[in-house]
Amino acid sequence: MRKQQQRSTGARLGRAEAGRPEQGVVRDAAAQWQPAVAADEEWLQRCRAALLAWFDASARVLPWREDRDPYRIWISEIMLQQTQVRQVLPYYERFLARFPDVAALAAAPLDAVLKAWEGMGYYARARNLHRAAGEIVTRYGGRFPGEAEAVLGLPGIGSYTAAAILSIAFGLPEVVVDGNVVRVITRLTAMAEEARAAAGRKKIEAMAVAFFDPGRPGDFNEAMMELGAVICTPRSPSCDVCPVAGCCAAFREGAPERYPVKSPRRARPHHQIAAALIWREGRLLIARRPEKGLLGGLWEFPGGKQESGESLEQTAVREAAEELGVEIEVAEKYMSVDHAYTHFSITLHLFHCRYLGGSPSCRACSDWRWIAPEQLREYAFPRANGRVIDALLQEKNVLPKI
Numbered sequence: 001m002r003k004q005q006q007r008s009t010g011a012r013l014g015r016a017e018a019g020r021p022e023q024g025v026v027r028d029a030a031a032q033w034q035p036a037v038a039a040d041e042e043w044l045q046r047c048r049a050a051l052l053a054w055f056d057a058s059a060r061v062l063p064w065r066e067d068r069d070p071y072r073i074w075i076s077e078i079m080l081q082q083t084q085v086r087q088v089l090p091y092y093e094r095f096l097a098r099f100p101d102v103a104a105l106a107a108a109p110l111d112a113v114l115k116a117w118e119g120m121g122y123y124a125r126a127r128n129l130h131r132a133a134g135e136i137v138t139r140y141g142g143r144f145p146g147e148a149e150a151v152l153g154l155p156g157i158g159s160y161t162a163a164a165i166l167s168i169a170f171g172l173p174e175v176v177v178d179g180n181v182v183r184v185i186t187r188l189t190a191m192a193e194e195a196r197a198a199a200g201r202k203k204i205e206a207m208a209v210a211f212f213d214p215g216r217p218g219d220f221n222e223a224m225m226e227l228g229a230v231i232c233t234p235r236s237p238s239c240d241v242c243p244v245a246g247c248c249a250a251f252r253e254g255a256p257e258r259y260p261v262k263s264p265r266r267a268r269p270h271h272q273i274a275a276a277l278i279w280r281e282g283r284l285l286i287a288r289r290p291e292k293g294l295l296g297g298l299w300e301f302p303g304g305k306q307e308s309g310e311s312l313e314q315t316a317v318r319e320a321a322e323e324l325g326v327e328i329e330v331a332e333k334y335m336s337v338d339h340a341y342t343h344f345s346i347t348l349h350l351f352h353c354r355y356l357g358g359s360p361s362c363r364a365c366s367d368w369r370w371i372a373p374e375q376l377r378e379y380a381f382p383r384a385n386g387r388v389i390d391a392l393l394q395e396k397n398v399l400p401k402i
């Protein structure tokens with residue numbers, strides 16, 4: 001089976017007017033950057049027609065393609081950021097069953113939305129969905145707006161997501177340029193410039209607008225993203241079955257994986273995190289993170305980053321005092337798990353700890369609870385905690401009597 005590639009964010013929205021008045025601009029741009037394949041109209045038309053014919057015949061059947069409901073498309077677009085289609089599908093079905101429309105999402109407590117999102121990561125997306133649903137209800141009477149300015153004003157909707165919603169749900173000529181589109185375009189044109197540099201992005205956007213079909217905006221955008229997701233994949237593009245191979249400069253060169261050209265990324269920092277499983281009479285103390293910031297609003301075992309000169313045990317004790325004002329002592333090490341975020345990675349070390357004193361109060365959290373281990377699944381935790389919770393629930397009869 002061909003790979004399904006995640007969509008990446010960070011794209012730009014470009015508007016192509018119906019009737020192609022933008023083509024003069026595009027030709028100027030194409031002339032300046034001298035692509036390996038000349039962006040002439042005959043080439044563009046041939047390539048565009050082949051792409052759309054392929055999409056008409058082979059588009060994947062996906063639940064958000066059943067109709068043009070902007071709510072359903074919006075949810076899918078947010079979920080597909082940083083996450084692959086096959087991972088999104090079960091979450092999407094559950095989320096839509098739980099929150100079938102904007103009104104249901106707006107009326108739900110944030111905790112319920114975070115719980116429905118649990119396991120997908122990037123929780124800011126869920127918090128922004130919830131906030132945006134509230135704004136759609138209060139500002140637009142519950143109707144998802146169909147104007148670019150209004151859509152871009154909603155929390156969590158950037159130019160890429162706005163272009164996708166407006167073109168797919170409303171048929172507006174907005175050009176999507178996501179990671180898949182960048183890959184396809186840089187390969188079609190064998191673009192030598194660094195794709196993440198400002199000049200490279202400008203050329204890619206100019207080419208995306210040139211290539212765009214304002215007569216079928218939603219289909220065209222979906223076709224480009226689909227091609228990048230299932231055929232023109234990063235490491236092993238299936239050029240032998242690609243509908244646009246006949247117009248592809250990278251294919252002709254014989255090394256499409258070279259594109260897009262990227263400078264090496266800096267190494268991600270790695271942090272050691274210590275967290276305390278604080279026991280009192282068979283119950284565990286959990287804390288809710290502040291709503292703003294990384295993993296905002298999620299529940300966690302109190303803990304934080306190891307500071308210089310500190311043992312991990314000392315970190316756990318210090319964090320419990322700083323976050324909740326409780327005094328604890330470490331009884332024993334429980335387990336460690338590794339987890340990678342976008343810009344850094346962590347090793348999370350868990351310690352079974354004895355509660356010694358102090359009434360919990362929120363010094364650096366937004367809520368706290370003493371709960372039985374069986375209740376852990378009722379709370380939304382960051383993904384890094386998933387294995388810890390699984391282990392605690394499996395071992396509940398052999399946990400230390402602290």
Ligand code: SF4
Pocket residue numbers: 184187188231232233237238239242243244245246248249250251256
């Ligand atoms: S021919 Fe190969 S490199 Fe070119 S667009 Fe198709 S899959 Fe990508």
